Amino acid sequence: MVVEEEICCSKTKVFIGRGVLKEAVHEIPKGCKIALIRQDSVDPSYLLQKVGRIEIEIVLRGGEESKSIESVLRIVGELYSKGFDRSDYLVALGGGTLSDTAGLAAALYLRGLNLVNVPTTLLAMVDAAVGGKVAVNMGNMKNVLGVFYQPSLVIIDLEFLSTLPKEELVNGLAEVVKYAFTLDSELYSYLKSNTTSILSMSGRALEEVIAMSVKNKLTIVREDPYDTKGVRVVLNYGHTVGHAIEALSHLRVGHGRAVAVGMVYEAIAGVELGYTKPHVVDKLVELLKAFGLPTSLEEVGLGSGISTEVFKAIVSRDKKVRRGKLLLPVVIDVGSWRAVEVPVEELVEVLVKCVK
């Protein structure tokens, strides 16, 4: 399946399917140089076999630590020394942290060469690989250095998932559930009816789910490419609490699991604040459980609850806070949402109450 989108003068072509790499690589014109930036844990042999000649191969470690400006400068230096120009290609092979770093290098090198995202985790396939957000950390300042840079090409080949641990698959499903509850009731029905085949990765169910997720994301990104219009904030659903859980667990709790729990508490808060229909919480918990995702702080080992002060400190630092108020996406009913401005104090109070 091929999805094409133009976002702020940049064209992106997304290939989705098992074995689609073979076809997609023909998008890279002959004669162009190719740099492969890959995550150490990803076996490049399948990609190398299809792509053929590679001028540069740089291996980065996964995880937040390699998301640094030093990694970006290393890539840029190599591109320059091998005489890459702006018509050449950088292929980012790995999960979200890899494409964040490699994508920023691609954006910065001579003000941008062609970026090809080849995500290898479900989480990256449905989230980081499309939308153009790239960034690295500076010390403990997460994603403080970044830009919006659309990939020319995104190759979502389900072959890469065949060796993905089940836990990583489940991790990615949290973001899929996010699209369903905020934007797409059809996706919700599909997830509910096909839980087993999605989890077993049999047939085309997973491909369908990825395609629906990518389309949802691209629709939002096109409406709010630079995250300035209060639309893209919907992609943050479950993430305010989710980021707090990640921080409190010192990243021991994976992103998807943290977001799953975050969505539940944000849904409960949405009910408390009078926006969310109560049955949303039940449906959300039911679906997350069906996918084996956690739905409470206890399940992610934070059972002792969260102190109001710590929680407030974390939420206040959320990027979506403007002058003491957080722009919070709330689900109204399955597949519909709106953004509401909530004072941080009030939100923290409601959330701490929900948690108890």
Next chain:
Amino acid sequence: MVVEEEICCSKTKVFIGRGVLKEAVHEIPKGCKIALIRQDSVDPSYLLQKVGRIEIEIVLRGGEESKSIESVLRIVGELYSKGFDRSDYLVALGGGTLSDTAGLAAALYLRGLNLVNVPTTLLAMVDAAVGGKVAVNMGNMKNVLGVFYQPSLVIIDLEFLSTLPKEELVNGLAEVVKYAFTLDSELYSYLKSNTTSILSMSGRALEEVIAMSVKNKLTIVREDPYDTKGVRVVLNYGHTVGHAIEALSHLRVGHGRAVAVGMVYEAIAGVELGYTKPHVVDKLVELLKAFGLPTSLEEVGLGSGISTEVFKAIVSRDKKVRRGKLLLPVVIDVGSWRAVEVPVEELVEVLVKCVK
């Protein structure tokens, strides 16, 4: 005068005029934080008087050396420590190298906060302040790290020119002449008829010339925002040879003077290659001389000529070279141009012949 333009989903508002700063600063909403990044040689008192409260003031040295990733990281670190968010403002006060560095910091910080360019040299007013190209150097790799990032606001206040040395004014006029010969025969006529008042900076002639230049540049930038369509290359007219002159003189020859000489030799080469009408060279030399700009290598102290090898090495490294061919903008007649692909070997041969 106010010019508005939308480039790839980004709106830019350009104020042009003497004393226009006072009016323009009202575009910055009350309650937003402001960081001032300024060049050490620029007196900030006029700006501070109009802008009022500044949260951060960072002083950078002018010149290529401060165009480094370290300067960018320093700015980003300060913004973060003062709690700046994406709705806040960064004001870049200085010449082109200052806005290159400050602009990249603005582009990268949390994927972009509002950038206000306040150019203080004529060269920056008619070139670097609009168009969105920002970049820093990495060692001897010039502009290797950069992005396209449109300023929200550009404030071109001619007050800043009142203390500008005459040589710096003349430096900026080279780029104005470039717009005239490549894009705008009306600007050419205006320059020819108003040489004296432009040079004396009396009346509104200079303001008129700046406005015409900015409009020409914005038209090109809108057509080719990411410099991928072979249109923006026109802004490079005179720059292939100009950059070679800058490099050969170890930056002793200023950018404008280098480009002036570059335009003459590229015009002669254009005639040799059969694209440029011969009278273009005479008109170009005449106008440059009227503004006190150099028109030959001798005049910039490179009278011994340029060795073919050195010249070829420099031209080959030009960013516009793809697979041995340079995309060269040639003037056809005053105010009209086209891009031609010339093998580097052939171009160097023609140029070296012209120089002798």
